Amino acid sequence: MYQYDNFDRQFVQERVEHYRAQTQRYLDGKLSEEEFLQLRLRNGLYVQRLAPMLRVAVPYGTLSSQQLHKLAEIARRYDRGYGHLSTRQNVQFNWPELEEVPDILEALASVDMHAIQTSGNCIRNVTTDEFAGAARDETIDPRPYCELIRQWSTNHPEFDWLPRKFKIAVTGAAEDRAAIAVHDIGIRVYRDDSGTPSFDIYAGGGLGRTPVIGAAICTGLPVKHLLTYLESCMRVYNRYGRRDNKYKARIKILVRAMSPEGFREKVEADWVHVKDGPGTVTDEEIQRLESAFTEPPFESLEEATDNLQNQRVAHPGFSRWLAQNVGLHKQSGYAVVTLSTKVTGIPPGDVSDEQMDVVADWADEYSFGELRISHEQNFVLPHVPQASLFELWERAEAAGLGAANKGLLTDMICCPGGDYCSLANAKSIPVAEAIQRKFDDYDFLHDLGDLDINISGCMNACGHHHVGHIGILGVDKKGDEFYQISLGGHSGHSGTTASLGQIVGPSFAREEVPEIIDRIIGVYLDNRVETVNGEAESFLDCFKRTGIEPYKERVYANADKR
Numbered sequence: 001m002y003q004y005d006n007f008d009r010q011f012v013q014e015r016v017e018h019y020r021a022q023t024q025r026y027l028d029g030k031l032s033e034e035e036f037l038q039l040r041l042r043n044g045l046y047v048q049r050l051a052p053m054l055r056v057a058v059p060y061g062t063l064s065s066q067q068l069h070k071l072a073e074i075a076r077r078y079d080r081g082y083g084h085l086s087t088r089q090n091v092q093f094n095w096p097e098l099e100e101v102p103d104i105l106e107a108l109a110s111v112d113m114h115a116i117q118t119s120g121n122c123i124r125n126v127t128t129d130e131f132a133g134a135a136r137d138e139t140i141d142p143r144p145y146c147e148l149i150r151q152w153s154t155n156h157p158e159f160d161w162l163p164r165k166f167k168i169a170v171t172g173a174a175e176d177r178a179a180i181a182v183h184d185i186g187i188r189v190y191r192d193d194s195g196t197p198s199f200d201i202y203a204g205g206g207l208g209r210t211p212v213i214g215a216a217i218c219t220g221l222p223v224k225h226l227l228t229y230l231e232s233c234m235r236v237y238n239r240y241g242r243r244d245n246k247y248k249a250r251i252k253i254l255v256r257a258m259s260p261e262g263f264r265e266k267v268e269a270d271w272v273h274v275k276d277g278p279g280t281v282t283d284e285e286i287q288r289l290e291s292a293f294t295e296p297p298f299e300s301l302e303e304a305t306d307n308l309q310n311q312r313v314a315h316p317g318f319s320r321w322l323a324q325n326v327g328l329h330k331q332s333g334y335a336v337v338t339l340s341t342k343v344t345g346i347p348p349g350d351v352s353d354e355q356m357d358v359v360a361d362w363a364d365e366y367s368f369g370e371l372r373i374s375h376e377q378n379f380v381l382p383h384v385p386q387a388s389l390f391e392l393w394e395r396a397e398a399a400g401l402g403a404a405n406k407g408l409l410t411d412m413i414c415c416p417g418g419d420y421c422s423l424a425n426a427k428s429i430p431v432a433e434a435i436q437r438k439f440d441d442y443d444f445l446h447d448l449g450d451l452d453i454n455i456s457g458c459m460n461a462c463g464h465h466h467v468g469h470i471g472i473l474g475v476d477k478k479g480d481e482f483y484q485i486s487l488g489g490h491s492g493h494s495g496t497t498a499s500l501g502q503i504v505g506p507s508f509a510r511e512e513v514p515e516i517i518d519r520i521i522g523v524y525l526d527n528r529v530e531t532v533n534g535e536a537e538s539f540l541d542c543f544k545r546t547g548i549e550p551y552k553e554r555v556y557a558n559a560d561k562r
Contacts, residue, residue: 001062001290001370002113002147007357015116019043020102027099042122044115045101054093054101055118056108060128060146060170061089061380062371065360068371070111072356083356083379085341085349087413087464088167089127090118094420116154121162123153123218125235127169128372130175133293134336134382136328139190139294140197142172145226146339147227152227156329157261158463159234163241166234169208179375181205181214181493181498182467183332184251185233185321197223203233203263204255207372211500213250215260217267223286228279237262270418296383301333304386307375307451311390318393321404323334326389339379339396340403340411342344344436347429349416358399364371366392376413378406408445409453409521410436413464417457417474418481424457426481431513438514448521454489467491468538470520471501472513487517487551502548506553519554 002010019039026036040046044055055069063071071091078100096104108114126146133141136153149168153159159166170187171178180186186202206213221229229502237251240258255263312319317530327336339359342348351359359379363371366388372380379401384392396402405411412435415421417428432455439445454468465471471486486501486506487531508516528537529544543551 001064002059002143002289006080009112011110012112012114015043015114016102016105016109022197022514023099023102032267034497038120040101041104041119042117043101043228044118045098046097046119047096047422048420049424050416050420051095052098052101053420054104054115054116055086056091056093056113057118057125058090058113059150060143060205061130061141062127062132063371063373064111064373065369066109066256067113067365068356068363070107070113070362072353072360074104074107075353075356076487080247082350082352084347085351085373086381087375087377087415087462088125089130089375090125090374091373094416102326110264111478119165120166121159121166123156123168124163124165126150126153126361126376127178127183129171129173130380131177131327131336131382132172132372133295134329134334135173135175135177136330136537138172138330139174140172140186142170142178143188143191143197143288145187145197145223146170147292148285149225149230152230152279157191157443159238162234162238163181163243164246164251166237167250168230176234176492177375179464179467179498181492182211182464183214185230186214192220198420199223199226201229201233201392201439204252204260205498206250206252207464207466208250209247209459210250210252210455211461211466213498213500214252215255215263217260217264224281225275227281228274228277229267231270231274231279232267235270238264239404246489277357277554295331298331298334298383299385301310301331301385301387303333304389306379308386308389315390317397317402317404318390320511321393321402322389323398324404324408324446325406331383333386335384335389337384337389338393338406339401340379340405341378341401342405342411342436343400343403344410344440345433346400347416347419348432351379355399358395359401362392362523377407378411378412378414404442405445407450407452409439409448410445412436413452413454413468415456415462417455417463421457421462425458425459425476426457426483426510428455428472429458431472431474431483431510434514435508435517438518447536448524449538450519452489453517464491465489465499467498468501469543470517475507477507483510483513485513485520485521485555487548488540490540502553504548506556516555519557523554 046053079093079224169178182205189198192198201218202214280553325338367381418424452469455472456463457474458466467489473484489501492498
């Protein structure tokens, strides 16, 4: 992990003191609501439906055990005993008192954390693959480049007041678990034929009101030019992006208006002037950052195949968990483990202070003190010895984190929705729970295979409904909550090109949604075929082959269209 130096710590501490003074001025009536708005947003504080919400930055989703213990302490002392894992790999607290936020930021600073640029029209938290540095299919660890971008973009004077918020994602693996195609800028890093890191840059992706798949605007970019090229991308957006209409201010609107080719021309015309300037990344800088992400001191372990097989036979629950939640590690004898937060009756992504503490303890015991937050709102232990998997599973089961459902229907992405968010048109959490209760049979879920259900409470798409295999969007109709269903979305991982879901048709009342999902699954089961490998065709492949019409026919058979 990257370790703060004295400069980093001084910078964050000065920011805390600055915000404490701003908060006191606001409480004393010396700052208006409008004046305080941008100050609090730049320090991660929103005002939600019922209370403030503080979003804590977790750069590229990587945490130390010490940091997670501190988050647990904050949940106990300043919140209601829990936190929320977001799809941006951050942690959110839903019930802090406004006047106590400076104290929370002080506590975060004590473990090298902050909430800087987790909101506002600036470059947000850089995200990446939650398995970075561990995945067997990884070409190159993307985290040093994420850290490079984080340091470059933090309080960048030219890009601190953009037309709208700006999100960057980086992947370095064959399977794109970072969803780079649906970010303002997506970056793929790989080694070229000479073994040198190179970058492909995608621009103009995003979800929300106008979902767009990003377009490739540069390929084979050398590492020394990464920041100058990004600088030119940002400068073109900052100059030409719309500021008169926030719904048309994202870079995706600009790229569509200019065309990807036109946007590329503008970027390259600017880049000529900065390409070899002060922003050029030196070999020394890359070496400095790479040294912060060296491999842990792995032991020479044999694959625990025989022992795991015996444990699987004796414990079917462990066998299911091993098959679903444990991934291949690049180091022999180790595994990557996903600890699911998706337990029926608990809002997806919510974790208690006790759970945070035990996961931090497990990170120390099993994973060199390191853990991750995934886009799917789960915890990840990236470096677990295979010989410890059974013991870890038993402890995860006892702590409510042992659900064997990673990638299955019940492993839903879900925004907080109308229960918390002032922007939401409808509630998301009750819909997720109703679906989980209807589909609570593991054998049936396993037979379905990978199936992403993503739920958003409004068009801002914090639940990424556009790229769910099944997407659910809450809509308001004359004060009543209804839900629009889309099918066939995909964020681009597993070697499949990213795609946006197709809307099935008119929306449904909340109580109808579980039954509608059941009908959709029924169409899939009736139509799927066997692949050349003898496996059942996936939901996504089946949908692409059959098209949307069979689903429409079944969904609206005897249904009250609204």
